[in-house]
């Protein structure tokens with residue numbers, strides 16, 4: 001996969017290319033990655049990439065022409081590349097969207113600065129706007145790094161055999177189960193017995209159940225978004241009947257607050 005990042009701060013990526021999964025993906029030639037200085041595509045002596053907004057108001061806007069030239073040059077190098085603008089107005093970055101982008105032949109990640117990019121550039125040269133969250137950054141560079149990290153780790157063979165993205169949080173639409181490693185006792189906290197049992201069926205069931213529990217309590221929205229597996233439905237049904245029994249009992253306690261009610265409730 002070819003990845004070109006268009007930015008006025010290309011050196012921000014120098015260390016990014018040299019660490020972790022990104023470094024390994026480059027070394028394995030799974031990706032060809034470069035940060036390109038938008039200023040190189042200006043035609044004035046001061047290499048101006050921004051200007052005052054039409055209609056007045058504070059801040060500056062990125063000019064369309066340097067970006068259009070930079071995108072055209074990147075497309076020369078990677079004709080099938082998808083051009084992606086990092087923007088709060090973009091589609092939210094999700095695991096599914098990262099997986100979709102991992103299928104692209106190339107990415108041209110456009111990093112805005114100032115108040116944003118001239119809209120005519122967006123309409124005419126951008127295939128896809130992507131947001132990493134509902135907050136405003138000072139530039140798209142950090143967002144581009146987040147996207148590259150989420151996408152490159154999904155490329156075949158990038159995550160070594162041991163680790164696979166298949167069990168990722170969100171890969172199955174749920175939050176991940178908790179993880180434990182040595183020491184067996186830490187600060188008086190133990191490791192769940194089942195994980196020490198060697199009983200892989202029980203361990204797998206525990207992991208599924210705790211992933212579901214974590215998701216139910218922390219991100220119930222994720223459980224509504226997509227169809228769950230029969231086993232997950234079965235677990236939720238079991239919890240529902242437990243909850244109903246408790247609530248029913250609580251109802252009887254309230255109906256008959258007398259100590260006797262409490263006793264033989």
Ligand code: 4FV
Pocket residue numbers: 086087088111112113114115116117130131132133134135136137138139140143
């Ligand atoms: C952003 C986000 C983001 C907006 C103006 C750059 C800044 C400045 N990008 N997800 N949230 N971008 O805040 O992707 O140009």
